[in-house]
Amino acid sequence: MYKNKVFLMCLIVMCSVFTGCLGNDDSSDNDMKLNIVSYDAFGVSQELLDQFSNETGIIVEITRAGDAGGVLSTAIQTKGTGLFDMSIGIDNSYLGTALSADIFQPLDTERSIFSSRALSSYDGDLAIPFDVGSVCINYDSNYVDGENVTIPTSLWDFTESEWDGKLAVQNPRTSSPGRAFFIATVDYFSKDDDNQTNYEDWWKSMRSNNVIITDGWTTSYESHYSGGYGQWGDGFIGDAHAVVSYCHSPGVEAYYGDNWTTSVALDVNGASFSQIEYVSFLSGSDKSKSANTFVDWLVSSEINSQMSTINWMYPAIEGGDIIEDSGYRWHSLVPIDCDIDISEIDNKISMWLDEWDSAMA
Amino acid sequence: MKIRHIIILSWIILVIAPLALAWNQLDSIAERSIYETIADFNNKFQTKDSISFTFIVAFLSTIFTLIIGLPLAWNLGRYNWPYHNILRSIFTVPFVMPSILVAMGFLALLDWISFLTDYNHSTEVRFYFLLLAHAWFNLALVIRFCEPLLSTIDSSYEEACRLLPSGKTQISRFRNFWLPLMWPNIAASSALVFVFSFTSFALVKFITPTQRNLEVVMANQSEWAGLSVPSLSRTPSEIVMASSTIQLVTIIFALIISSWLQSRSSGHHLSTLNDARKSVSFKSLRGLYIILMLIFIISPMLSLISSSFMIRENNMMTFSLDGWESAFGGSRSPTNAYQSLKTSIGYALMTIFLSLPIGFLLADTIFNLEKTNPKSATILDVLVMLPLALSAVMVGLGVLLGLMRTDPEIARSWWIPLYGHLMLTTPFVVRVLLPAMRNLNPRLEEAASLLGANYLKRLIFIRISLLTPSIIVASSLVFAISLGEFGASWVVLRFTEYTTLPVMIGDLLSRPGYDPILRPAANAAGTILLLITLVLFISVERFRPVGSGGEF
Numbered sequence: 001m002y003k004n005k006v007f008l009m010c011l012i013v014m015c016s017v018f019t020g021c022l023g024n025d026d027s028s029d030n031d032m033k034l035n036i037v038s039y040d041a042f043g044v045s046q047e048l049l050d051q052f053s054n055e056t057g058i059i060v061e062i063t064r065a066g067d068a069g070g071v072l073s074t075a076i077q078t079k080g081t082g083l084f085d086m087s088i089g090i091d092n093s094y095l096g097t098a099l100s101a102d103i104f105q106p107l108d109t110e111r112s113i114f115s116s117r118a119l120s121s122y123d124g125d126l127a128i129p130f131d132v133g134s135v136c137i138n139y140d141s142n143y144v145d146g147e148n149v150t151i152p153t154s155l156w157d158f159t160e161s162e163w164d165g166k167l168a169v170q171n172p173r174t175s176s177p178g179r180a181f182f183i184a185t186v187d188y189f190s191k192d193d194d195n196q197t198n199y200e201d202w203w204k205s206m207r208s209n210n211v212i213i214t215d216g217w218t219t220s221y222e223s224h225y226s227g228g229y230g231q232w233g234d235g236f237i238g239d240a241h242a243v244v245s246y247c248h249s250p251g252v253e254a255y256y257g258d259n260w261t262t263s264v265a266l267d268v269n270g271a272s273f274s275q276i277e278y279v280s281f282l283s284g285s286d287k288s289k290s291a292n293t294f295v296d297w298l299v300s301s302e303i304n305s306q307m308s309t310i311n312w313m314y315p316a317i318e319g320g321d322i323i324e325d326s327g328y329r330w331h332s333l334v335p336i337d338c339d340i341d342i343s344e345i346d347n348k349i350s351m352w353l354d355e356w357d358s359a360m361a
Numbered sequence: 362m363k364i365r366h367i368i369i370l371s372w373i374i375l376v377i378a379p380l381a382l383a384w385n386q387l388d389s390i391a392e393r394s395i396y397e398t399i400a401d402f403n404n405k406f407q408t409k410d411s412i413s414f415t416f417i418v419a420f421l422s423t424i425f426t427l428i429i430g431l432p433l434a435w436n437l438g439r440y441n442w443p444y445h446n447i448l449r450s451i452f453t454v455p456f457v458m459p460s461i462l463v464a465m466g467f468l469a470l471l472d473w474i475s476f477l478t479d480y481n482h483s484t485e486v487r488f489y490f491l492l493l494a495h496a497w498f499n500l501a502l503v504i505r506f507c508e509p510l511l512s513t514i515d516s517s518y519e520e521a522c523r524l525l526p527s528g529k530t531q532i533s534r535f536r537n538f539w540l541p542l543m544w545p546n547i548a549a550s551s552a553l554v555f556v557f558s559f560t561s562f563a564l565v566k567f568i569t570p571t572q573r574n575l576e577v578v579m580a581n582q583s584e585w586a587g588l589s590v591p592s593l594s595r596t597p598s599e600i601v602m603a604s605s606t607i608q609l610v611t612i613i614f615a616l617i618i619s620s621w622l623q624s625r626s627s628g629h630h631l632s633t634l635n636d637a638r639k640s641v642s643f644k645s646l647r648g649l650y651i652i653l654m655l656i657f658i659i660s661p662m663l664s665l666i667s668s669s670f671m672i673r674e675n676n677m678m679t680f681s682l683d684g685w686e687s688a689f690g691g692s693r694s695p696t697n698a699y700q701s702l703k704t705s706i707g708y709a710l711m712t713i714f715l716s717l718p719i720g721f722l723l724a725d726t727i728f729n730l731e732k733t734n735p736k737s738a739t740i741l742d743v744l745v746m747l748p749l750a751l752s753a754v755m756v757g758l759g760v761l762l763g764l765m766r767t768d769p770e771i772a773r774s775w776w777i778p779l780y781g782h783l784m785l786t787t788p789f790v791v792r793v794l795l796p797a798m799r800n801l802n803p804r805l806e807e808a809a810s811l812l813g814a815n816y817l818k819r820l821i822f823i824r825i826s827l828l829t830p831s832i833i834v835a836s837s838l839v840f841a842i843s844l845g846e847f848g849a850s851w852v853v854l855r856f857t858e859y860t861t862l863p864v865m866i867g868d869l870l871s872r873p874g875y876d877p878i879l880r881p882a883a884n885a886a887g888t889i890l891l892l893i894t895l896v897l898f899i900s901v902e903r904f905r906p907v908g909s910g911g912e913f
Contacts, residue, residue: 040872046695061858
């Protein structure tokens with residue numbers, strides 16, 4: 001019994017000591033601290049952020065909120081509260097909604113430093129592009145050998161029997177690349193030669209052809225896709241020989257695979273979506289100076305030119321490109337993307353997604 | 362008003378308020394009624410087959426867990442094994458493992474099996490693995506509910522049974538003696554296994570990613586549900602409302618059954634204070650069975666540990682310590698394993714500090730009500746268990762809305778994540794302390810009262826003194842569950858400064874795994890969590906006397 005009491009006493013003492021590990025560190029000046037909401041996969045390391053803090057005296061605190069949609073919904077939920085000063089990762093598929101929701105304040109960033117691709121969806125001062133990349137279908141060249149299985153030249157080819165149950169895509173309601181590809185299909189089938197069919201018909205055909213739909217990119221790429229790094233990881237199924245990913249994903253595979261990969265980005269005009277990711281200053285915050293300093297740092301030549309290894313995307317600045325090491329650039333594709341206005345996306349996405357839900361049930 | 366009443370009232374507000382806030386917000390956006398949404402479930406991709414999948418998985422997982430768990434509970438309850446306490450800890454530790462780690466462990470195991478058998482597993486195989494993972498995870502519930510009772514039933518009763526015509530064979534003894542004695546405990550544990558399998562999230566999400574149960578459906582809609590942009594949030598809000606209604610009604614029903622059965626389980630008088638177990642060695646057929654079960658429990662853990670040392674290099678897997686270096690160095694995450702562990706321990710200790718007194722008072726109230734007003738006791742018991750039935754999405758949304766309406770800056774407070782920890786652990790404090798209170802001899806307190814001891818003296822010198830072993834067991838359980846808490850922390854805003862170890866693991870897993878160090882680093886952080894929990898459980902098991910517990 002005595003031992004038990006000693007144990008309980010120790011517990012109480014430890015509670016008092018360890019709770020000191022928690023609690024706010026209020027030593028820093030509040031104006032010199034930026035609270036940023038970003039998506040989970042934002043790759044700028046703590047080391048780089050610390051470097052920024054040392055140079056400017058501004059402390060950056062990142063809060064993760066899922067994917068691009070999560071960042072937008074958090075920004076809308078906390079609109080005007082000042083809880084967050086900036087958002088990172090809202091992309092052009094969500095930008096129309098964000099602009100309609102009036103959650104941003106203007107930034108002073110010089111627009112002439114950006115590539116035309118980075119400004120193609122929006123060139124105003126409420127959302128500043130920091131990286132770009134196209135979302136398209138990647139295929140495994142072990143399966144698509146050009147003899148037994150030919151390289152698809154149209155999205156309709158994926159409705160053929162040789163692709164039965166072999167394409168993995170993401171749920172457009174729960175995944176950013178999934179949403180980007182879905183928007184590309186809406187545009188692709190509205191502009192193809194066939195006026196009798198639209199995106200709904202293609203998706204219905206894909207459902208009949210047992211397309212694999214996962215809620216996130218990680219599952220479809222890591223678990224299902226036979227041509228990616230997932231084949232060396234836990235829980236690999238490998239039943240899909242094509243997957244929706246980025247057109248430079250094969251390049252990243254090669255970069256880590258010593259210039260070797262069987263993954264190839266499919267080059268079909270208009271069947272890809274140029275995803276542009278933005279950094280924004282949120283309404284409700286009064287830290288305009290710090291926010292501008294951070295954006296200037298993020299789009300500076302020194303940092304932005306490293307985007308291909310920091311965040312696995314193309315730089316947004318003029319002349320920026322992904323690096324050439326280990327075949328990274330050689331295995332990456334810059335396709336001709338679909339061309340769709342962000343206001344059209346904002347106006348119609350809800351209806352499109354409802355139709356997709358019904359078509360795929 | 363007594364402190365007891367204030368705490369009970371606060372608990373009810375803490376449980377109900379976020380739910381009410383979330384419900385009110387969703388209701389203001391939804392256009393269709395819950396019935397209309399449910400009727401349309403199978404016509405929409407996001408919800409198709411989710412109701413049937415949830416019930417099938419929960420039902421089959423419960424059956425599977427009982428098939429595996431009951432023989433194990435029997436062998437642990439009726440026989441005394443060498444290193445019994447360690448064995449008991451290992452068999453029950455899976456329950457407090459973070460579900461994200463269990464999923465990683467089972468996926469790693471699946472990979473080893475594929476490698477050894479040269480058989481590439483399919484989606485169907487994954488479904489059975491999900492059931493197996495649920496059984497692995499919930500085994501402790503069957504053991505904890507059945508083993509204490511089995512270990513205190515004097516073997517003379519069974520011997521007397523043998524002499525009767527209806528107890529001659531093993532089967533007839535099981536049917537006429539053991540089953541009537543055990544069924545309230547079996548049924549109560551089944552109800553809880555059903556609840557946990559019904560609300561399973563991480564295991565379903567990772568092991569069967571192409572199928573959705575209601576919890577995954579709700580998590581998928583969480584981004585937009587309740588948002589003040591009706592064009593985007595109408596459908597998600599309707600789906601979350603309908604899904605949470607089905608979930609809440611089903612689980613409250615299961616919890617009422619469980620609570621009612623547990624209050625019945627204290628009705629027999631065959632238990633002795635003596636250890637009724639027979640000693641047995643591992644060198645027997647029974648021993649072989651225990652060893653096989655041990656392998657079943659340990660193999661996902663070993664797979665996880667081994668995966669932390671394997672790294673992809675030049676397109677092949679090689680042994681490396683890079684994952685461990687990255688986990689401790691923090692090169693791939695906002696915080697390193699030291700900082701995250703320190704935060705986790707801080708939260709876990711704070712949770713003990715809060716949930717023990719709250720749980721004690723709640724258990725004490727239920728115990729007193731059982732004697733005077735059994736119906737109220739059942740209602741309070743269900744209210745205590747309710748947080749386990751609430752979807753993390755509803756709780757997360759409710760907390761966020763509540764905070765936004767009061768003071769957004771509070772959302773940044775270090776104590777906000779404690780809410781989730783408290784909701785998740787307090788029910789278990791009650792589950793440990795309530796049966797222990799039922800086992801106390803009431804005459805001791807009556808005698809002390811006659812001798813002039815007031816309530817406080819009786820509480821400190823009799824109640825708490827006698828309950829100390831159970832309080833220590835409850836503390837370890839709270840500590841372990843809090844240490845591994847993932848869901849609630851993940852749903853509520855994740856501020857880097859309060860990153861716990863499970864959130865750090867989630868963070869590493871949510872990034873594209875091109876970088877070969879990311880996954881081994883997550884596995885290394887998971888291994889740290891696993892080993893701490895295991896050591897804690899083994900060291901505390903000796904405080905649990907034979908036959909004590911009765912519930913958890």
